[in-house]
Amino acid sequence: MPNIRLPDGSSKSFPGPVTVAEIGASIGAGLARAALAGKVNGKLVDTSHRIDADADVAIVTERDPEGLEILRHSTAHLLAHAVKELFPDAQVTIGPVIENGFYYDFSYKRAFTPEDLAAIEKKMAEISKRDLPVARKVMPRDQAVALFSSMGEKYKAEIIASIPEGEAISLYAQGDFIDLCRGPHVPSTGKLKVFKLMRVAGAYWRGDSKNEMLQRIYGTAWARKEDQDAYLKMLEEAEKRDHRRLGTQLDLFHQQEEAPGLVFWHPKGWVLWQQVEQYMRRVYRDNGYQEVRAPQILDRSLWERTGHWQNFRESMFVTSSENRDYAIKPMNCPGHILIYNKGVRSYRDLPLRYGEFGSCHRNEPSGALHGLMRVRGFVQDDGHIFCTEEQILPECVAFTALLQKVYRDFGFTDVIYRIATRPTKRIGSDEAWEKAEKALLKALEMSKLTFSLAPGEGAFYGPKIEYSLKDGIGRVWQCGTMQVDFSMPGRLGAEYVGGDNARHTPVMLHRAIIGSMERFIGILIEHYAGAFPLWLAPQQAVVMNITERHAAYAESVVKRLMQLGFRAAADLRNEKISYKIREHSLQKLPYQLVVGDKEMQADMVAVRTRGGEDLGAMSLDAFTARLRSEANAQ
RNA sequence: GCCGGCUUAGCUCAGCUGGUAGAGCAGCGGCUUUGUAAGCCGUUGGUCGGCGGUUCGAAUCCGUCAGCCGGCACCA
Secondary structure, three states: OOOOOOOOEEEEEEEOOHHHHHHHHOOOOOHHHHHHEEEEEEEOOOOEEEEEEEEEEEEEEOHHHHHHHHHHHHHHHHHEEEEEEEOOOOOEEOOOOOOEEEEEEOOOOOOOHHHHHHHHHHHHHHHHHHHHEEEEEEEEEEHHHHHHHOOOOOHHHHHHHHOOOOOOEEEEEEEEEEEEOOOOOOEEEHHHOOEEEEEEEEEEEHHHHOOEEEEEEEEEEEOOHHHHHHHHHHHHHHHOOOHHHHHHHOOEEEOOOOOOOOOOEEEHHHHHHHHHHEEEEEHHHHOOEEEOOOEEEHHHHHHHHOHHHHHHHHHOOEEEEEOOEEEEEEHHHHHHHHHHOOOOHHHHOOHHHHHHHEEEOOOOOOHHHEOOOEEEEEEEEEEEEEEEEHHHHHHHHHHHHHHHHHHHHHOOOOOEEEEEEEEEOOOOHHHHHHHHHHHHHHHHHHHOOOOEEOOOOOOOOEEEHHHEEEOOOOOEEEEEEEEEOOHHHOOOOOOOOOOOOOOOOOOOEEEEEEEEEEHHHHHHHHHHHOOOOOOOOOOOOEEEEOOHHHHHHHHHHHHHHHHHHEEEEEEEEOOHHHHHHHHHHHHHOOEEEEEEEEEEHHEEEEEEEOOOEEEEEEEEHHHHHHHHHHHOOO
């Protein structure tokens, strides 16, 4: 006589064991139809799950977040089912739910083509229409291994074989298709109506580049058609603000074949760059950093001492001259230590903070390059803090606060924190790693932040905090970093004289806020969709004349604006004003000033904002006051 | 680096199964002197990513190299 408590607080008694589906039906026909799964005492189960004792039960529908996940997961199975029907000798592997959809990896003798994708999608719709019941079966592990081996599914058999012996394995069957899965799944394929296959791509078996490459099919799935349409629309919008596309449209930068992974900054892009750089220079200055500049090319022997030659060789560009080998610097830290080493340092000098807009080159794998986001030559807002062990904590706490302020100034409020710990390929003693990892942990705890751990993802010389920001359309970018390094200063002989008059090795903190200038500007472009806030905009205002007789006045307005430090230019072309407005609107200029007879006579400007708002005529003083307050709002 | 796709004028893109290239915008010339998102007419411009091959003939088919795009692996 199970007594079932429902989410609304009511209870229902049943004469005997009852399934989730039956509970749904007892409440109403609509709910029974909508039921995708159940939640029994907080655990997700199939609608066919039988309950024989008192329990809290909720019917999961597409309105629940879990319901959507189940829909997507079942759609991944639907995809695998369709592929097996069309390509019986393809082997299935795994098919998890991801953000906005799912994927499924197959092993097949050739790659799937876009035409295959269309056919598979059609077959999926067909199987959905058949409305096949999805049935859960449980069998002992060894029996499951044998079953999948006999079906020729060697990947699946391998997955099951890695599950501890003696555990029961759940399988799901729909029609002739059977797959290993923890579940739960929708009760029948007919529930899967809104989905779309997005793309095919290669992916390594078990995520290891030493393994064979599988064929991955990505798809998206939703509860309602409108949701999917909205998602596809969002993707289109994201494409429109792609920094590579806007970089061309707004004439900010370009890249070309002769310099893969490198950037040609055009005049407007370079103005944007300088706004960011000068801002960061003030950040250095106002927070106790001294700006320095180290050489680009350093002798091999130095890189051997730092460990780069042994640990970072494949990422370095090397060159040679007169029987000496050199590497173009991939990092700025050694240079800063060499500067530190010139002169005797006292404990009274610590913490000593150096900052550099350090130009680095790394020979990234060709497949990793991606516009400004992943390049081979980049500039870091790179700082190194030489300090004592006791100073690590306060420095990390202060840095985190500083980073938050900088991100806010650029318009990013959402920051994600991760601590990356020791990797297998590393230098330094385990005790040193232990201390360093502890310090980072404590710093974030003191800053009262929630963070996650990334085991094994630290740099080879030390663990790090990774600071990521979320942009305007929800994408996450890692930019900032704070790395504790107990090794490098010792390797390069850095020391300071302590209060005990003895020599000690300082700890070095590697830190960056925006990370790579290139990447950060790419993020800014996409975050603002090219419509930069006034203080960043390459050009802040354009002055347009109505006809030739206003040209001289327009130029005088531009001159006055520029003398006040604003970035303005005149557009005196022989075109209609609406034509000019259109062009500058597409260029996303913050302000467009129109000058004709009325304005000229009154020494005014007619102001139009980027949003298309007509602010009417005003004096230049009134306009520049507006600019000034807006530019300082940052 | 790996898997797949793509590469045609400054930009965005047509060009079916092979018969030596086309549009819009931009540019240039002229007309127009213009009041808040495209005025009119004319016109220049490409050894179709590079190299090789098949063919009477290649932007189109094949091979190869490069770059880019989407993933994977790697990473600021």
